[in-house]
Amino acid sequence: MxxxxxxxxxxxxxxxxxxxxxxxxxxxxxxxxxxxxxxxxxxxxxxxxxxxxxxxxxxxxxxxxxxxxxxxxxxxxxxxxxxxxxxxxxxxxxxxxxxxxxxxxxxxxxxxxxxxxxxxxxxxxxxxxxxxxxxxxxxxxxxxxxxxxxxxxxxxxxxxxxxxxxxxxIAVDREVLWALGDVKLDAKGRQVDDFGRLQDLGGGGRLGNVFTLNGRQAGRDRRLAVRSGERIRLRLVNTATARIFLLDFRGQRPLVVAHDGQAVEPHPLPQGLLLLGPGMRTDLVLDCDGAPGDTYPVIDRRDRGYQIATIAYERKPAVRSRALRDPLRIEANALPEPDPVKAVEHFLVFEGGLLGRPAIGMVDGKPLKIPEIMRSRGLSWTMNYVAEHEHAMLHTPMFTFRQGEHVVLKMVNETEFEHPMHLHGHSFRVLRVNDRPTRFREWRDTVMVAPRGSVDIAFVADNPGEWMFHCHILEHAAGGMMGTVAVE
Ligand SMILES: [Cu+2]
Structure with missing residues (x-):
């Protein structure tokens, strides 16, 4: 192990x-x-x-x-x-x-x-x-x-x-924790000190050139040794600032049991792939149904099929003759259930970035084209047409909710980039993705909004205070996609 x-x-x-x-x-x-x-x-x-x-x-x-x-x-x-x-x-x-x-x-x-x-x-x-x-x-x-x-x-x-x-x-034989990420190393293996470049802030973020698994280089030689018949709970987190993982457990059939800490009806990976954007977590349960000596790759389909690990079956007899049948549904946390019927609807539109049509943002109350905002302010993105520096929105929340208010927030991405959007202090239901109702209405705190796509979320604004709502591609957050919502 x-x-x-x-x-x-x-x-x-x-x-x-x-x-x-x-x-x-x-x-x-x-x-x-x-x-x-x-x-x-x-x-x-x-x-x-x-x-x-x-x-x-x-x-x-x-x-x-x-x-x-x-x-x-x-x-x-x-x-x-x-x-x-x-x-x-x-x-x-x-x-x-x-x-x-x-x-x-x-x-x-x-x-x-x-x-x-x-x-x-x-x-x-x-x-x-x-x-x-x-x-x-x-x-x-x-x-x-x-x-x-x-x-x-x-x-x-x-x-x-x-x-x-x-x-x-839930009954499992053991847990495995994988903190996935990446790091940018030079030829001598030293971390490259190039943080905050404009092309990263306004583009796809700063990508590392070495995948990491629990802080060391990921790859086919990172072997997760398992026994036939074992049931493993695999807790995954994407700690990268910008890299989006699309994991393929080829030949194995893990079930999703939780997203972002919150239980979801156990189900196979959609299209056999796990999308894990920066900040996101997923709990999988893997019933190891391979034979002693088998090996299975874990592959990131986003990056030329890079193999991040190998699931390697030990050459030992199965730990049990029949697969476990214990329920896999995790007991749900007591989260306040939003009622979309009585919710107040709010909209949030994202614009900007280095690709796509020209967009305009407001800076200090004046409209400017995004390239001008980039030149003068080093900002690349707007949320509801406002470009702000990191944490600068402190006293101008994008929205103010009454404590206990039911909220539906409709995010519209008018950029050519993906944005994993993270709300602090609350978990939210994901109602619709690209206008299609989600199958499991899963709870999340970070949700991926596709380029030119939309996501509708719902939550009860029950936690008082001023909370960040920002893109978890951390270069995007620094480049303008960082705002707050107030609950009072
Ligand atoms: Cu973003």
Missing amino acids: NDAHPAATPRREPGLSRRELLQASGAGLSLAALPAALAQAAPAAVRSLKASAFAQAIRPGESTEVWGFNSSLPGPVLRYRRGDVAQIAVANALPRNAGTTVHWHGIRVPNAMDGVPQVTQDPIAVGETFNYEFRVPDAGTYWYHPHQMSYEQVARGMYGMLIVDEDKP
Whole structure:
């Protein structure tokens, strides 16, 4: 199991119920044959994160400076039970006098704990510590990362996973955590320091040239060793600033059980592919029905079919003779259900970028063509025709909702680029994509809006405060696709 995240060890033994242990032993599985992860002691709860620069071997035999938490890339896995109070002291020991914050992506935190500089807190200066404290109301797969200069700080390696266990997790033999991403290395294996270029802000974002899986180079040699008959819960997060993954588990049939931490009716991958844009998470359940010795590739179809990992069946007998039939439906979190009938409709149109027809945006109340905005302001995008600097919309929210208001937000993408749009402080139902109703009306906190496409979402604006609503291609966010909505 050399590809499990080092901290993927479940704190308890999620899913390995007494009943299943009995089942397993009935099928000839002895405790000694259990994956090592389950035999380990529970790790101590992480209560502090220290942001600093350190060396990391992303490719074998090389070393580069990265930025990260607790000298680990990815940062430590933070793991809680639903309802726990997370207390995390974030200390800043970054170089270059870089201020930072930590945003707990997807967690419905109180506004003051949301980690957005200028909006919810001052940046944490070098040498300072900020104490985050919040209840984790929902189970699921989340992650944390800075919101300050995020197109640079996340790209440098500042991210980690945050897992909240269900009260009664679904029965699986073990969990595997994959933080996917990319990094841009030069010929000597050093991270390229070219953050914030205009062509990245106004184009497809800054793409790395090396895929990463849990902080090291992804590839066919990253083998996930499995046993025939095993049931694995694979928690995936895309930590890249711009890269969109389209994963093909060729020959295997994983089921989707959650998006962005929220349960969804278990179903096969649509067209056999998993779209995972920046910031998005998906939980898959993989019933390992291959034979001992089999190997299956995991391929990213977006990038010339790059193989990011290999699922490798150990040459050992199956762990059980019959596949598990335990239900895979994750218990749902208690999210407020939006009623589209009584909702107030709002529209949000995206324009700009380096391709497509000329667009006009408002800067300081004056209309300007996008190329002029790029030249004078370094901004490339507008939301509802306004171009703003990162976090600058602080006192001019795009929308103001009454607390408890039911909202339908219709996003229309008039650009030639994809935009994974992320709302803070809330999860939303995805009602329609390109005017077609979604099959599962899934909950998400980050949703992909296709070029020239549209997405309608609905939620109850029940969390008071001023919340970011932005593109999670972090270069786009820095290039103007960063606004707020207020709930008061
Ligand atoms: Cu975008």
